[in-house]
Amino acid sequence: VLAEHWEECDIDLGxxxxxxxxxxxxxxxxxxxxxxxxxxxxxxxxxxxxxxxxTGRPISPxxxxxxxxxxxxxxxxxxxxxxxxxDNDVNIMALGEHFSVYPGVQNLVFVKVATGxxxxxxxxxxxxxxxxxxxxxxxxxxxxxxxxxxCRCGNVGCLEAVASGAAVAAKLRAVGIEAHTSADVVRxxxxxxxxxxxxxxxxxxxxxxxxxxxxxxxNPSVIVVGGPLAEAGEGLLAGVREVVYRRSLPLAxxxxxxxxxxxxxxxxxxxxxxxxxxxxxxxxxxHTLLASA
Amino acid sequence: VLAEHWEECDIDLGxxxxxxxxxxxxxxxxxxxxxxxxxxxxxxxxxxxxxxxxTGRPISPxxxxxxxxxxxxxxxxxxxxxxxxxDNDVNIMALGEHFSVYPGVQNLVFVKVATGxxxxxxxxxxxxxxxxxxxxxxxxxxxxxxxxxxCRCGNVGCLEAVASGAAVAAKLRAVGIEAHTSADVVRxxxxxxxxxxxxxxxxxxxxxxxxxxxxxxxNPSVIVVGGPLAEAGEGLLAGVREVVYRRSLPLAxxxxxxxxxxxxxxxxxxxxxxxxxxxxxxxxxxHTLLASA
Numbered sequence: 335v336l337a338e339h340w341e342e343c344d345i346d347l348g349x350x351x352x353x354x355x356x357x358x359x360x361x362x363x364x365x366x367x368x369x370x371x372x373x374x375x376x377x378x379x380x381x382x383x384x385x386x387x388x389t390g391r392p393i394s395p396x397x398x399x400x401x402x403x404x405x406x407x408x409x410x411x412x413x414x415x416x417x418x419x420x421d422n423d424v425n426i427m428a429l430g431e432h433f434s435v436y437p438g439v440q441n442l443v444f445v446k447v448a449t450g451x452x453x454x455x456x457x458x459x460x461x462x463x464x465x466x467x468x469x470x471x472x473x474x475x476x477x478x479x480x481x482x483x484x485c486r487c488g489n490v491g492c493l494e495a496v497a498s499g500a501a502v503a504a505k506l507r508a509v510g511i512e513a514h515t516s517a518d519v520v521r522x523x524x525x526x527x528x529x530x531x532x533x534x535x536x537x538x539x540x541x542x543x544x545x546x547x548x549x550x551x552x553n554p555s556v557i558v559v560g561g562p563l564a565e566a567g568e569g570l571l572a573g574v575r576e577v578v579y580r581r582s583l584p585l586a587x588x589x590x591x592x593x594x595x596x597x598x599x600x601x602x603x604x605x606x607x608x609x610x611x612x613x614x615x616x617x618x619x620x621h622t623l624l625a626s627a
Numbered sequence: 628v629l630a631e632h633w634e635e636c637d638i639d640l641g642x643x644x645x646x647x648x649x650x651x652x653x654x655x656x657x658x659x660x661x662x663x664x665x666x667x668x669x670x671x672x673x674x675x676x677x678x679x680x681x682t683g684r685p686i687s688p689x690x691x692x693x694x695x696x697x698x699x700x701x702x703x704x705x706x707x708x709x710x711x712x713x714d715n716d717v718n719i720m721a722l723g724e725h726f727s728v729y730p731g732v733q734n735l736v737f738v739k740v741a742t743g744x745x746x747x748x749x750x751x752x753x754x755x756x757x758x759x760x761x762x763x764x765x766x767x768x769x770x771x772x773x774x775x776x777x778c779r780c781g782n783v784g785c786l787e788a789v790a791s792g793a794a795v796a797a798k799l800r801a802v803g804i805e806a807h808t809s810a811d812v813v814r815x816x817x818x819x820x821x822x823x824x825x826x827x828x829x830x831x832x833x834x835x836x837x838x839x840x841x842x843x844x845x846n847p848s849v850i851v852v853g854g855p856l857a858e859a860g861e862g863l864l865a866g867v868r869e870v871v872y873r874r875s876l877p878l879a880x881x882x883x884x885x886x887x888x889x890x891x892x893x894x895x896x897x898x899x900x901x902x903x904x905x906x907x908x909x910x911x912x913x914h915t916l917l918a919s920a
Contacts, residue, residue, distance in 0.1 A: 349760065355846060376662040382880055388743055393878060394877065394878050407628045440758065441757055445824070453842070453844075456827055457755050457757075458753070458755060460751070462750050462751060462843045463846070464734055464750075464844075464845055464846020464847065464879070464881065465733065465734045465846050465847060465882065465883075466846055466878055466879065466881070466897070467846070468843075468846040468876065468878045469844065469845050469846040470842070471843040471844070471879065472844065473845070474843055474875075474876055475834065475839075475843055475844070476771045476840065477771070478769045478770070478771040478784065487876060489873075489874060491771065507910075510726060513750075525883045543769065545841075546768075546769065547768045547769065547837075547840050547844075549764065550761075550764045550765070550767055550768055551746075551762065551765065551768070551840075551844065551845075552748075552755075552757055552762050553756070553757020553759055553760070553761040553762040554757065554758060555756050555758040555763070569853060579767060580782075581782065582767075583761065583764060583767055583780060584687065585686060585761045586689050586757070586761045586764065587675055588759070588760065589758065589759065590758075594885065603907060
């Protein structure tokens, strides 16, 4: 990573405003390191919703008003004159973690536990997106025998409604403890809060119920738990492991590792770069092939 | 299919006895059509348990005593002098259905509902087996909010323990109706039994609970329900659809088809043949490549 910039952004402002801001900061970063936009191999973008792989357009993203079907690659291409690769944000985090820490692992599931819960699935060495780019939508899997909280998707019993950072913070507020974000929860856990520690352990168990199904279906060899709530560390992971090793068949768990993410906030940046590099190399190979034909 | 033979076989007899019988019938079929064993491209085999892809050996198969780690390909190669490709039986059924009916579909899940319940997963056009060949093990996914029946795997709440052909037959016997196999249940449904029809519909709903998770995770465009209990037809499928369309997110279901298997008992034979042909063609390409190098 040659240069970086971080800021919160209100996705509700819509694509033109948000992407114009991204372009401005992108141009500033390029000039900061003394390079030119035409030296870019491409631009990689992660969005918090499903993205149609062929077009790079968000499709019916539940938390991105105004973005449905917007031509994100076209908007960025026009500015940078370079191809823009757009993908779901959890997918690029999965790619970043896989590339950086588990390059030889063929089957890996990356789970992001944040305000929502999502996952990126690598099978036989490649990220898998499904037919509409909606694969990995772990957050709305049904949690067996759990309380019937109504989820923002309109269903009841969704994992995300009971085990996300937002859900834990709400439970803490209900017992009079000030907490709003995953970071607040993590801070409380690290301080040894007698309310927060068992709640996070229980969240780990609930996530474990759903991951046990994923293990039986996909037989991965590594599950990486990342996102802000994973910063709570072993308390969360212990809950996950406890249920996965109890619920899944021995054959699927005998060589399974369940680990905390290592790359942190840069996972998405690295994963998006990997996608751009793959695309650029594939185009190079195509040119070589066409030139030799 | 040039020649075929069907018989029930007791897998408990162990690999030598069962495979010796297979070899004898195989040789008879080849001579029946006036061909020689050395004209075979290979031998394809499906086994009712997890198979290690690299070696073709069954690994910890729960219902195949004496088969664990047995060198099935070696035993058959020695007899036929041709490569034997061994895979899980539901995997080859998935391949057979995919090859025969949905050759252009990239993401397909095939579910076999029989004495047990299993699935074969095709993602981005290829069958996916997971790290130990255990992928697709749908039968031991936890069913939300269902009765706590103990499964043969030792856990409670497994899909297979409440929604297999064996489970339905047991429920029918509990109300005094003679039924032992999936075929018995199907016969009762076709005859309009007031006990069997609603039970099978409910089994469809229960399978739908688990398939809703599969849809959210993998975003397939086709789910094929096969195996003997699927012969019950629309009653079972209606239950599956009812729950999948209610539980899964709209994006993942808008283009999803849930259909009954069409190929029937030959699906496994066709799928095993497809695997052998793929292997033979890959070997051919390798020879051409080595010859030209």
